Amino acid sequence: MVRVSRVVMKNVGEGITKTLSEILVCPLTKQPLRYCEKTGSLISDEIGVSFPIVDGIPRLVPKDGKILEDEELSKSGS
Template identity: 40%
Template sequence: MFSRQLLSFIAKGRSILNHSTLQRFSTSCSVTNSFDESILKILVCPVSRKPLRYDKEKNELICDDSGIAYPIINGIPNLVPQDARIIKSDTEKDSVDSTKTKN
């Protein structure tokens, strides 16, 4: 009894899930991997709670306040602090260079 109902359901599903329907929901369809900059209005750095800016060249979200860059993978920002990289600002580089020359 159950197997007949299951086969009937599968047969109905085949007519519903035709090629054009599957193509609309397929991940191989034309999915854009670009970052949607409109979400910058609501995204903040999970560490400092400060706004983020988008760096198109490196495809990263940068928090200038804390000096952290978060990667964007397939158009999705990865805001996990352990996966972020620490960036140095120009003022930090200058201070590091000046201490090296003094010693």
């Protein structure tokens, strides 16, 4: 199971699979996350926080999240 998870997570930079996007949620709001191709991170649109993906592994610890400014949030949405 761990091996399968690593393979799925390694491909996160290429686009999150539908199954993975259904599982991953914001650790703070429990709302779905959106993958931003430009920054290579997962965005919580609900609260405007970006969670980095390091070596194919999403860092969903709240302290690792970066609060996005309004202009960053609008740029990453397009």
